[in-house]
Amino acid sequence: MGTNKTYLSTGDFIDLFYKLRQKGYLQLLSNLNSSKRSRTIAKWDTQTSSSDFWVIPEIRRRWNMLSTGNPDLEYEDYVVSNYLSGKKGLKMLSVGCGTGSRERKFAKYPCFELIEGIDLAPGQISEARTHASEMNLNNIKYINGDFLKADLSFNNYDLILFNSSLHHFNNIEGLLQSRVLPLLKNSGLLVIFEYAGPDRLQCTRLQLEYANKLLQQLPLKYKIRFKSNSVKRKIYRPGLIRMFLIDPSEAADSESIIPSIHRNFRILEEKKLGWDISYLLFKDIAHNFLRDDEETLQLLTHIFQMEDEYIKMTGRSDGIFGIYQKQATTTGLS
Secondary structure (H helix, E strand, C coil): CCCCCCCCCHHHHHHHHHHHHHHCHHHHHHHHCCCHHHHHHHHHHCCCCCCCHHHCHHHHHHHHHHHHCCCCCCHHHHHHHHHHCCCCCEEEEEECCCCCHHHHHHHCCCCEEEEEEEECCHHHHHHHHHHHHHCCCCCEEEEECCCCCCCCCCCCEEEEEEECCHHHCCCHHHHHHHHHHHHEEEEEEEEEEEECCCHHHCCCHHHHHHHHHHHHHCCHHHCECCCCCCECCCCCCCCHHHHHHHCCCCCCCHHHHHHHHHHHCEEEEEEEEECCCHHHHHCCCHHHHCCCCHHHHHHHHHHHHHHHHHHHHHCCCCEEEEEEECCCCCCCCC
């Protein structure tokens, strides 16, 4: 993808400073002293939506529009309506389910006999189970475990979902062929809502220039960092050393996601969601865009237009919504 690599950046020290203020040095030190697997689990067991781009309602409406054609229609409803309508007894697996919000949206539809969600982080799974119990969703089962090692039945699932989780795996090609395809029934669906950009978030120079240009255009009050009085003045490419220390799984083989899926599945739909500019721009300042006033909405509209121009100019999109189908002749059938 023509990216440059950064091993250590000024942004890493800025990020470390704010993490120390928010979490304390003892927790950070504990995480850094643990194994790669433990660091990954710790990262996601303590993950909270503070000030990243996905907390902004207008961002979510934009994603809905780009993926389903309707800002008020989420992709779960779209998938069921367009591909599963009238079917019964379906089984679904959600990999890296977190606290289970996606599974609960699918579970309201009677076409699903069983929805299983699996995640490494025990705290996330505990919360997911609580929510499902409170909603009396008896067709959901949450599993705390490793997708690569879990005892899952081959040729068992009508749909496998990766919602911002596939980019946390190594060797995407091997994963699809040795794990995902064997678990899917013939003609089963693979659905992704994913980051598929540069490995380890090593964004391109053009991305950085474009995002920084937009950052400079923002009024000061929109650049105040989360739980701080300081101003976000520049966007940096994250350093590989910091990324490996904090979350070794982050975007490990993300550049391979789309070409690997294309080689192993039939494409039914694939939509570009952008993200290239917005995830960089809104990091640590997204909370300032939760205001429901004309100025904020105008700023967001301008940012979205600029990101659309970037996508049109480059043909790139880090965010992808895709629906794919397993074929009977595909390598990896059980």
